[in-house]
Amino acid sequence: MNAFKPHLRGLPSYPYKKVEARVKLDQNESPLDLPAALKQRALERLAALPWNRYPELHAEDVRARLAEALGWPFEGVVMSPGSNLLIQSLVQAANCVLDTAPSFPHYAFSAKTNAAPYRAVRLGRRFELPLEELLGAMEGEPGVLFLPVPHAPTGALFAPAGVEALARHAARSGWLLVIDEAYHQFSGTDYRALARSNPHVALLRTFSKAWGLGGIRAGYLLASPEVAAAVQNLVPPFGLPAHTAAILLTVLEQPGYATERAQATVLERQRLYHALLEHPTWSVYPSHTNFLLVRTPDAAAAFAGLAERGVLVRRQDHYAGLEGCLRVSVGTPAENDAFLAAAFALDEVGHA
Ligand SMILES: *Cc1c(COP(=O)(O)O)cnc(C)c1O
Numbered sequence: 001m002n003a004f005k006p007h008l009r010g011l012p013s014y015p016y017k018k019v020e021a022r023v024k025l026d027q028n029e030s031p032l033d034l035p036a037a038l039k040q041r042a043l044e045r046l047a048a049l050p051w052n053r054y055p056e057l058h059a060e061d062v063r064a065r066l067a068e069a070l071g072w073p074f075e076g077v078v079m080s081p082g083s084n085l086l087i088q089s090l091v092q093a094a095n096c097v098l099d100t101a102p103s104f105p106h107y108a109f110s111a112k113t114n115a116a117p118y119r120a121v122r123l124g125r126r127f128e129l130p131l132e133e134l135l136g137a138m139e140g141e142p143g144v145l146f147l148p149v150p151h152a153p154t155g156a157l158f159a160p161a162g163v164e165a166l167a168r169h170a171a172r173s174g175w176l177l178v179i180d181e182a183y184h185q186f187s188g189t190d191y192r193a194l195a196r197s198n199p200h201v202a203l204l205r206t207f208s209k210a211w212g213l214g215g216i217r218a219g220y221l222l223a224s225p226e227v228a229a230a231v232q233n234l235v236p237p238f239g240l241p242a243h244t245a246a247i248l249l250t251v252l253e254q255p256g257y258a259t260e261r262a263q264a265t266v267l268e269r270q271r272l273y274h275a276l277l278e279h280p281t282w283s284v285y286p287s288h289t290n291f292l293l294v295r296t297p298d299a300a301a302a303f304a305g306l307a308e309r310g311v312l313v314r315r316q317d318h319y320a321g322l323e324g325c326l327r328v329s330v331g332t333p334a335e336n337d338a339f340l341a342a343a344f345a346l347d348e349v350g351h352a
Contacts, residue, residue: 007115015105021312023338025329028152028183028291030212030261032332034251042250046243058232059240065252066220070192075225078232079240083182083206083219087146089234090178090202090221091116096143098134102153102319104180107146117143122321127156127285135169142174149179150187153316153327155287157187163194170200176227177201185210185262186269187288192222199224209290210258210265211251216244265290269330275340282343291329299324302346309342 019026033039056062059079067074080086084106091097091110099107101120111118121133134145145166150157163179170177179191181203195201202223208214218240221231251257272292276284282302285293296302299317303326306313316325328339 005115008113011112014109015318019307019312021307022310023331023335024312025331025335025339026312026314026327027214028209028289028327028329029214030209030265030290031330031335032212032261034212038250038254038257042247045250046246049242049246051242053242054238055240055242055245057237058235059245062240062245062248062252063220065249069252069255070222072192072196072222073225076223076228078221078223078228078235080219080221080235081217081240081244082208083180083204083221085235085239086204086219086221086231087180088114089231090144090146090176092234093230094144094176095141098137098143098145098175100130100134100147100151102316102322103146104148104152104182123151123154123156127151127154129158129162129166131162131165134166138169138173138175142176144176144178145170146178146180148183149181149189149191150183150288152180152183152289153291153293153319153322155285155289155291155293157189157288160189163191167194167198167201171198175200178204180204182206182209183289185258186266186290189288195222199226202227207248207251210262212258212261213247213251216247218244218248262290265330268333268336271333272328272330272336272340276343279343291327293322294326294328295322295324296326297324299326302326302343305346306339306342309338309345311339311342313339 062079063074063077067077087106088110091114094116096117097111099120101122108118119137121130121137124130149163167177177200184190191203195203202221204221206219269287273284276282276294281297283295299315303315314327316322316327
């Protein structure tokens, strides 16, 4: 078959494998489902819609609500079924892609599927922002720099001065700095002011983490009207399903919901972090997200030992610089207790 572009041949598929487990801490999901009363309201809203009709062309109803709630121009909001699709569209639009390493894998994956020139700059030893190296990499043809803040999969939070320096440089050199704020409710950070003052900065946000709505697929871009218009053209028309819109319009009537849920997760994260500081052979990194990165003497053994005890986490040891590392999502208090019990039951190579 020769119908497809040669760069797509033999491309490995997205690095995720579904595994069942009693305690599922592998996808940075919210441990709690939407409350039944809210679900019911969303279902009633959905039932009242004509399902034979297409939804809004570009989710105008949801964008209007978001624009109002966030104090952002309507023309600068792009909705999509998951921010992953927006990452893809941004990559498709970009001359080239600049990333940090390690980083959220979908930036590099999208660069591969789009045959976009791609470079990644290693984080510092304690996962600091490699500012000078990034500024150096921004010489030459401008493109899109993806920066998760707080950072995934390290959980680190970069100092604002570095992010602001990148934004200034982007404005001078024609780059677009995309700050991926997937986890911002867990760090209490918000780069809207920077993005408002600098059209070379755009923000990516998702309903998959603090909002606890990974299953309904919704994310959005906050950008200048010019950037938003270009990205909107790369998102399919009628792309946000009516059911997703109905659920979003319902939860957006409860603006404090995500913040409250995030606060509970942050308290559990702190409890887990302090407990893990006492682990005899693991070290835990400070986190500003809903997950913790831990370094173990042997990631494969630790992963297997946890799995034997019904606890599923995510291996991260395939990344350069993350040798021995596992990523653990913050769950419910009971799930976190199960994880801690399993973690402390492992000996230094990870086995029981
Ligand atoms: C989870 C996550 C996303 C969200 O992707 P969706 O497609 O909206 O579910 C985006 N960026 C980062 C860094 C993430 O960790």
